[in-house]
Each structure stands twice: as C-alpha cells, then as structure tokens.
Amino acid sequence: MTEETVVTLAALKERVEAIFRKAGLNDTQATAISRVIIAGERDGCKSHGIYRIEGALRTVKAGKVKPDATPELLIEEGSAIVKVNAGGGFANAAFELGIAELARRAAKLGLAAMVINDCTHFSALWPEVEALTERGLAGIVMCPSYATVAPTGGNKPLLGTNPFAFGWPRQGGSPYVFDFATSVAARGEIELHRRAGKQLPEGWAIDADGKPTTDPEAALAGAMLPFGGHKGSAIATMVELLAGIMIGDLTSPEVLDYLGTTTLAPFHGELILAFSPEAFAKGRPGDPFARAEVLFEAIVGQGARLPSQRRFAARRTSESEGVTLSAAEIQQLERLLDKGLDAVS
Amino acid sequence: MTEETVVTLAALKERVEAIFRKAGLNDTQATAISRVIIAGERDGCKSHGIYRIEGALRTVKAGKVKPDATPELLIEEGSAIVKVNAGGGFANAAFELGIAELARRAAKLGLAAMVINDCTHFSALWPEVEALTERGLAGIVMCPSYATVAPTGGNKPLLGTNPFAFGWPRQGGSPYVFDFATSVAARGEIELHRRAGKQLPEGWAIDADGKPTTDPEAALAGAMLPFGGHKGSAIATMVELLAGIMIGDLTSPEVLDYLGTTTLAPFHGELILAFSPEAFAKGRPGDPFARAEVLFEAIVGQGARLPSQRRFAARRTSESEGVTLSAAEIQQLERLLDKGLDAVS
Numbered sequence: 001m002t003e004e005t006v007v008t009l010a011a012l013k014e015r016v017e018a019i020f021r022k023a024g025l026n027d028t029q030a031t032a033i034s035r036v037i038i039a040g041e042r043d044g045c046k047s048h049g050i051y052r053i054e055g056a057l058r059t060v061k062a063g064k065v066k067p068d069a070t071p072e073l074l075i076e077e078g079s080a081i082v083k084v085n086a087g088g089g090f091a092n093a094a095f096e097l098g099i100a101e102l103a104r105r106a107a108k109l110g111l112a113a114m115v116i117n118d119c120t121h122f123s124a125l126w127p128e129v130e131a132l133t134e135r136g137l138a139g140i141v142m143c144p145s146y147a148t149v150a151p152t153g154g155n156k157p158l159l160g161t162n163p164f165a166f167g168w169p170r171q172g173g174s175p176y177v178f179d180f181a182t183s184v185a186a187r188g189e190i191e192l193h194r195r196a197g198k199q200l201p202e203g204w205a206i207d208a209d210g211k212p213t214t215d216p217e218a219a220l221a222g223a224m225l226p227f228g229g230h231k232g233s234a235i236a237t238m239v240e241l242l243a244g245i246m247i248g249d250l251t252s253p254e255v256l257d258y259l260g261t262t263t264l265a266p267f268h269g270e271l272i273l274a275f276s277p278e279a280f281a282k283g284r285p286g287d288p289f290a291r292a293e294v295l296f297e298a299i300v301g302q303g304a305r306l307p308s309q310r311r312f313a314a315r316r317t318s319e320s321e322g323v324t325l326s327a328a329e330i331q332q333l334e335r336l337l338d339k340g341l342d343a344v345s
Numbered sequence: 346m347t348e349e350t351v352v353t354l355a356a357l358k359e360r361v362e363a364i365f366r367k368a369g370l371n372d373t374q375a376t377a378i379s380r381v382i383i384a385g386e387r388d389g390c391k392s393h394g395i396y397r398i399e400g401a402l403r404t405v406k407a408g409k410v411k412p413d414a415t416p417e418l419l420i421e422e423g424s425a426i427v428k429v430n431a432g433g434g435f436a437n438a439a440f441e442l443g444i445a446e447l448a449r450r451a452a453k454l455g456l457a458a459m460v461i462n463d464c465t466h467f468s469a470l471w472p473e474v475e476a477l478t479e480r481g482l483a484g485i486v487m488c489p490s491y492a493t494v495a496p497t498g499g500n501k502p503l504l505g506t507n508p509f510a511f512g513w514p515r516q517g518g519s520p521y522v523f524d525f526a527t528s529v530a531a532r533g534e535i536e537l538h539r540r541a542g543k544q545l546p547e548g549w550a551i552d553a554d555g556k557p558t559t560d561p562e563a564a565l566a567g568a569m570l571p572f573g574g575h576k577g578s579a580i581a582t583m584v585e586l587l588a589g590i591m592i593g594d595l596t597s598p599e600v601l602d603y604l605g606t607t608t609l610a611p612f613h614g615e616l617i618l619a620f621s622p623e624a625f626a627k628g629r630p631g632d633p634f635a636r637a638e639v640l641f642e643a644i645v646g647q648g649a650r651l652p653s654q655r656r657f658a659a660r661r662t663s664e665s666e667g668v669t670l671s672a673a674e675i676q677q678l679e680r681l682l683d684k685g686l687d688a689v690s
Contacts, residue, residue, distance in 0.1 A: 074628075080425045080454035081624060109425035111458050111618075115625060138591060140583075154649030166583045176586070178579040228573025234523040234652055235580075237644070238485075238511045241521070245636045246483060246622045248629020253643065273456075273618075277591045279426060280460060283419075284593020291590045298598065299582070304499030307579055 003327040009318060012325075013038045015333055016050065022340040023057050024067040032092035036123040041323050044314030047188055048124045050329060053336060055122060056090070057344045059265040065090060065120040071097045080105060080112045086119030091270055094119055095128055102274050103135040110279030114272040115247045122265035126179040126308065129167035132274050133175035141165045141179075143270040144244045146262050147253040149183045150223035152233035155210025157223040160252030160266075161187060162239035169277075171289055174315075176296065178307035182236035183224045187262065190216050190224065243271035350675050353667040358383045360678055361395065367685040368402050369412040377437035381468040386668050389659030392533055393469045395674060398681060401435070401467060402689045404610040409603075410435060410465040416442045425450060425457045431464030436615055439464050440473055447619050448480045455624030459617040460592045467610035471524040471653065474512035477619050478520035486510045486524075488615040489589040491607050492598040494528045495568035497578035500555025502568040505597030505611075506532060507584035514622075516634055519660075521641065523652040527581040528569045532607065535561050535569065588616035 007015075013034055020030035033056065040048030059065045069089025075082055082102045086094035094116045105112035125141040132139035145160030165179035184204045193200050194216035205219030206212055213219055226232035244251040249269025250258060258267060277288040296306060325333075336343050352360075358379055365375035378401065385393030404410045414434025420427055427447045431439035439461045450457035470486040477484035490505030510524035529549045538545050539561035550564030551557055558564055571577035589596040594614025595603060603612060622633040641651060670678075681688050 078454070079624070080456040083628075109423070109454065111425040111456060113456050113625075117629065138587065150647070151644050151649040154644065154647040156647045158643050158647065166579070168583075168586050176582075178576075178583075180576050180579070182576075227576050230652070231523075231525050231527075231572050231577070233649075234511070234525070237521075237640070238513075238523075240640055241513050241637055242483065242620065245631075245633050245640065246620060246625045248626040248631060248633065251636070251640060253640075275587065275591065279424070280458075280591045281593040283428075284462065286590075286593060288590050288593065291596070292586055295582070295585055295590065295596060295598075298503050299496050299499065302495070302499040302501045302503065304496040304578075307575070 004324050005327070005330050006322045006324050008322040009038055009042055012041065012050075012323065015337065016053065019053060019333065019336045019340075020056075020067075022337060023060055024341070025060070026068040026070070028070060028093045029067060029089050032096050033090050033123075036092050036127045039127050040124065042315055042318040043311035044318070045124065045311060047186070050325075050333065052122060054332075054344055055263070055265055057336065057341055058263065059120060059122075061341045061344055062264055064259060064264050064267060069093070073097055073101065075101060080109050082112060082114045084114065084116050086116055088118050088267075089120070091116050091119035091121040092123060095131070095270075095272070099131050099135075102272065103132070103137060106137050106274035106276050107279070110276050112274050114274070116270040116272070117247060117249050118267075119269060120265045120267050121270055124179055125163050125165035126167070126177050126311075128272060129165045129177050129179065130175060132272070133167040133169040133177070136169050136276075136278070138168045138275040138277055139166065140273040141270070142239045142243045144240055144250065144252040144255060144268050145266050146256040146259065148187055148224050148256075148262060149226055149236060149252075150206060150210070151237065152226055152230040155206060155223070157256075158253055159226065159233070159236040159240060160255070161224065162236045162243075162252065164235060164239060168292060169289065170292070170296075174308070174312040176292070176306060176308075180227075182226055182232050182239065184227045184232075185224065187224065190219050194220065244268060247271055348672045349669050350672070351667045351669050354383055354387055354663060357386065357395075357668065357670075360682065361398065364398060364678065364681045364685075365401075367682060368405055369686070370405070371413040371415070373415060373438045374412060374434050377441050378435050378468075381437050381472045384472050385469065387660055387663040388656035389663070390469065390656060392531070395670075395678065397467060399677075399689055400608070400610055402681065402686055403608065404465060404467075406686045406689055407609055409609050409612060414438070418442055418446065420446060425454050427457060427459045429459065429461050431461055433463055433612075434465070436461050436464035436466040437468060440476070440615075440617075444476050444480075447617065448477070448482060451482050451619035451621050452624070455621050457619050459619070461615040461617070462592060462594050463612075464614060465610045465612050466615055469524055470508050470510035471512070471522050471656075473617060474510045474522050474524065475520060477617070478512040478514040478522070481514050481621075481623070483513045483620040483622055484511065485618040486615070487584045487588045489585055489595065489597040489600060489613050490611050491601040491604065493532055493569050493601075493607060494571055494581060494597075495551060495555070496582065497571055497575040500551060500568070502601075503598055504571065504578070504581040504585060505600070506569065507581045507588075507597065509580060509584060513637060514634065515637070515641075519653070519657040521637070521651060521653075525572075527571055527577050527584065529572045529577075530569065532569065535564050539565065589613060592616055
C-alpha cells in the first residue's frame with residue numbers, strides 16, 4: 001500500500017503558493033491561481049487540483065503566460081460591462097480584480113457582464129460561478145478552449161470543449177451549480193483511456209477521416225464530438241461567438257494556432273454574466289429563492305440529483321479533516337518546489 | 346392528388362389576422378400573433394405555422410389567455426432590464442412593444458434583458474431572436490413550458506421542453522440562429538408517432554414507472570427525456586430558474602397545475618438577453634462580425650451545416666413565390682374564419 005499524508009487546506013495552499021512564487025509568479029497571480037487549485041483538491045475534483053500545477057508551469061516556461069502580470073480593470077461609467085485585461089497572466093487574478101465591480105453593477109442594473117481578455121484560463125468555471133452565488137447573484141460563465149471538437153456533421157477539430165457553467169444562490173446551503181464541457185467527454189478522459197489501453201464508449205469521437213471510432217489514439221488524431229448532437233454543437237458555437245469573437249479574444253481554432261499544442265493552458269478570454277434575482281423578481285409575486293427550493297426539492301424528491309453534490313460533500317470533509325495526498329503527489333509537490341521551472345519540460 | 350393552392354404571404358397574413366379578429370383578439374394581439382404564424386409558414390416550419398391557430402383559439406375559448414389584452418411597458422431608468430407585462434395576452438404583442446427599448450438599452454449599456462410576464466407563449470423563439478439580430482444584436486431567448494420532461498435520473502415529468510434559442514447577426518445574409526427544445530424531442534413528435542402507430546426511437550422517453558419506453562402511448566403517460574443526458578437536464582433546469590422563477594413567473598410544473606392540460610398554450614413568462622457585439626468588442630482587435638464569418642466558413646467548409654439554413658431557403662422561396670397550402674388547410678382556414686371560437690372545442 002502506498003503511503004498517504006493528510007494535509008490541511010491551509011497548509012496545502014501555502015505549499016502550492018510557494019511553488020508558484022518559485023516559478024516566478026507574482027503575489028497576485030500566485031495567490032489567485034492557488035485558490036482555485038486548492039478548491040479543486042478540496043472538492044475532490046482531482047483533475048482540477050494539484051495535478052494542474054505542472055501544466056501551469058509548463059505554460060509559464062513556454063512563455064505563453066506572463067507570470068508577473070498585473071490585471072487591469074477597464075471600466076466605463078454607465079456600462080453593464082466590466083472589462084478586465086489580464087495582461088497575459090492567468091484568468092484567476094483578473095476575475096478576483098473584477099468581481100466586486102461586477103457584483104455592484106449587477107445589483108444596480110439587474111444584469112451585468114464581466115469580460116476577461118488576454119488571459120490564460122485552465123481552471124474549472126465553478127469557482128467563478130460560486131463567487132457570484134456567494135454574492136446572491138445567479139450567473140452564467142463560458143469560455144472557448146482549443147480546437148479539438150468537430151461540429152456535428154463535420155469531420156475536423158474546430159470547436160473547443162468550451163465549458164458552460166451556471167449557478168443559482170441558495171440560502172443556508174451550497175448553491176445550485178453546474179459546469180460542463182460542451183463535448184461529450186473531456187480531452188483528459190480520452191487520454192486516460194489511451195494510457196489505460198481501454199476503448200472509448202461509442203459516440204465520443206471520430207478518427208482523422210471523420211469516421212466514428214472507439215480507439216483513443218485514433219480519437220486524439222481525429223476529433224471529439226459535441227454532447228447532445230447538433231444541439232451541443234450549437235451551444236459550443238455560441239460559446240465561440242460570445243466568449244471568443246464578441247469579446248475580441250481568440251476562438252478555439254485561433255488558440256490552437258497560437259499555442260501549436262494542446263499541452264499548454266489555453267490563452268483566450270472569458271465571459272461572465274451576472275443576474276440579480278432580486279432586481280428581476282421585483283414587483284412580482286413570490287420570493288425567487290424560496291421558489292427555487294421548491295423546484296430543487298421536486299428534483300431530488302423523484303430520485304434525481306442536483307449537480308455538484310459530490311463536490312460539496314467532499315468539500316465538507318476536506319474542510320474539517322483536510323485532504324489526503326498520495327506519496328507520489330507529495331513527492332511531486334516537493335520536486336516542483338525544489339526545482340521550479342526546471343522540473344517541467 | 347389533393348388540390349393545392351398557392352397564396353402570397355400578404356394574402357395569408359390578412360386571412361390569419363381576420364380569423365384572430367373574429368375570435369375576439371384586438372388589433373395588437375391579432376397582428377402580432379399573425380406575424381409569427383406567417384413566419385412559421387413562410388419558413389416551411391409547419392409545426393409553427395397555421396397549424397397553431399386552432400390551439401391558440403382553444404386557449405382563448407378556455408379563458409386561459411386574454412384576447413383583448415394590451416401589454417404594458419414597465420421601465421425603470423438606469424436599469425438593464427426592460428419589463429413588459431403582457432396583461433394575460435399572447436407574448437408576441439408584448440415582445441413587439443418592448444423590442445425597441447431593449448435594443449436601445451443594449452446599445453447603451455452593452456447588455457440588456459427583456460422580461461415578458463403574464464403571457465401565453467406558444468410560438469417558436471426564433472422570430473424573437475431574429476428581431477434582435479436585425480438590430481445588430483446577439484441574443485439568447487428562453488422560456489419554460491409545461492412539466493412533461495423528467496430530470497435525468499428521475500422518473501416523473503417536472504421540467505418543460507424549455508426552448509433555448511440564440512442568434513448572431515450576419516451582414517448581408519441570414520443570421521446565425523438556433524432554437525431548440527431541451528428535451529430530446531418535441532412533445533408533438535411523440536404525438537405524431539402515436540398517430541402514425543410508430544415506435545419511438547430509443548432514448549426519447551420513459552413510461553409511468555420511469556422505465557425506458559419506445560411506445561408513444563406509454564411515453565405520453567410517462568415523461569420525455571432531456572437531450573444530452575444530465576447536461577441537457579441542467580440546461581432545462583437553468584431555464585426554469587432564470588425564465589420562470591427569477592422573473593417572477595410560472596415554472597413548468599406550475600404551468601401544468603394552472604392549465605390542467607398540455608393541450609392549451611402555456612401561460613408563463615419569457616427572458617430575452619440582448620448583447621451589443623460592438624460594445625463588447627470595443628477597443629479589442631478585429632471586427633467581430635467579420636471574425637464570425639471566418640468561423641461560419643470553417644463550419645460549412647468541413648461539410649457541417651449552420652442551423653436554420655433550411656428555414657432560410659424556404660423563406661427565400663416563399664417570399665418570391667408564396668406558400669402552398671393543401672385543400673384541407675384552406676378548408677380549415679375558412680372554417681375558423683366562418684365559425685370563430687365555435688370551430689374549436
């Protein structure tokens with residue numbers, strides 16, 4: 001049996017921040033990025049936890065993200081759009097800079113948007129959705145990624161796995177949150193099948209000739225498929241249009257051209273929409289938060305699940321007991337802290 | 346062979362308006378509802394064309410929609426939300442009342458929303474999306490319907506078929522538009538299978554015990570399924586939250602409780618989000634409309650289709666040549682005009 005170590009979230013955060021500082025990230029970048037990595041680990045979302053550190057460092061080393069960027073808030077009086085230029089740094093610091101102003105405008109106008117430009121975004125979107133729900137706002141968050149998904153009816157990678165996330169605040173409990181890729185599967189899952197020598201489920205991917213395949217190698221050389229056929233393909237296209245083109249940032253094919261690889265974190269923009277349920281419901285019968293609970297109860301009452309429940313359960317445990325890391329994970333953290341950017345290729 | 350009649354769009358519109366006037370609709374209601382019915386017929390969308398008139402009249406006769414309602418614009422200075430109370434009438438007249446103010450606010454603020462409350466909504470959402478794209482705006486439109494869809498993992502109808510539509514303006518051409526039900530299939534398609542004595546494709550529905558079924562009768566007694574598994578289920582839930590609860594209007598289960606049937610047009614609200622691509626792209630490199638064309642060309646260039654193309658092709662034909670109605674359709678129009686509400690049960 002491999003040895004395991006239990007670490008508190010605070011201790012882990014300190015360790016992760018130290019790694020990023022050693023790799024040249026300034027305070028703003030290091031603390032913001034560490035927060036989302038710890039959130040992933042805390043929520044039992046290993047694919048968005050400390051596993052991601054190496055990819056972030058590789059992206060720094062490749063010169064595709066500025067480790068010492070200072071994001072800049074570009075606001076225009078009387079606009080519903082809050083713009084943050086990430087200055088080529090990670091999206092997380094930019095989001096943290098803009099969230100208060102976004103919340104202020106959403107409360108005032110009923111509806112507001114935050115645009116993050118010139119950022120590297122590699123974390124899940126739920127930490128950002130939850131930052132909105134914590135402020136009593138509902139939110140939609142989306143961004144492109146790299147061209148790895150063929151539009152339905154097509155045969156070449158063009159769209160990204162383009163995540164789409166939504167949150168609704170719940171009083172005295174975890175929010176209603178979903179955050180999913182608009183592809184059937186995440187690219188990482190195909191890679192995991194390849195490593196394990198396993199075939200893919202039907203419907204995940206096509207090969208380089210556009211034919212359906214269950215072979216992970218062929219899928220990686222071909223393209224992934226959108227979820228839900230032409231409907232998912234349409235949503236992924238909407239994400240390219242709104243959170244790439246409309247905000248004046250790169251689309252998934254442009255990101256891939258720019259990076260030349262899918263092994264570095266993608267450089268593009270992000271769109272965050274914030275809704276004030278109070279402002280929308282004003283003057284109408286019923287309290288929107290209480291009414292939402294009726295809907296949630298009806299969903300759970302028939303045996304269906306609300307999304308993110310596994311994450312919230314893991315969170316409760318991690319917050320009281322810390323998280324358990326394997327010997328290999330601890331070793332990796334030590335190596336990254338010791339060698340900095342020399343630890344990655 | 347059945348006899349067919351070719352009618353110009355203008356002549357058909359006159360005939361449809363006369364039917365609605367005869368049924369007691371005031372001018373505002375009759376012209377607005379006729380416009381979307383003609384648009385459906387024009388675009389070869391028979392399921393949203395003159396076929397819908399009877400259902401609208403049944404809803405009037407049942408007292409579940411006010412035929413002489415006058416929608417009211419309720420605006421608050423400095424808000425990004427334009428509210429229109431449909432006064433218990435059809436949504437179409439309310440939409441037409443609010444669209445100019447919505448466009449004005451979206452241009453000014455970058456982003457704005459229209460909320461339609463207390464309306465009966467039974468048309469497709471694409472006419473509304475296209476009203477936005479005609480004004481150079483991108484848009485998202487959504488509304489609940491009736492509880493006919495089980496959430497993924499559940500076994501009872503709770504969510505609606507909740508349409509979700511999106512549009513992006515294209516210069517000198519038809520816009521990019523999609524508009525789909527968040528259920529695998531529309532309820533009407535299940536009904537058509539039943540009438541034709543055909544089995545349903547797998548994955549469309551469950552029976553009253555929550556078991557997968559391909560029997561249309563069992564499906565109608567059970568529940569439909571969301572598209573794309575838990576992801577589509579999540580989007581349908583988001584529509585209930587944003588376009589039902591948040592705007593202080595009925596959710597799909599509440600609509601069904603209120604109407605007691607799915608044979609009348611649903612009474613609820615609607616949410617329209619309008620984005621100004623100019624405002625979002627301001628100060629960023631590239632023209633968003635030109636860049637979008639590059640994406641569309643890449644989609645089409647690999648043999649995939651853009652949504653709504655069949656509609657736009659039908660529209661071009663109908664606008665120059667008129668539409669062809671069957672003898673039965675002509676007869677039905679005559680009957681409805683002659684007997685008014687007495688023609689429906």
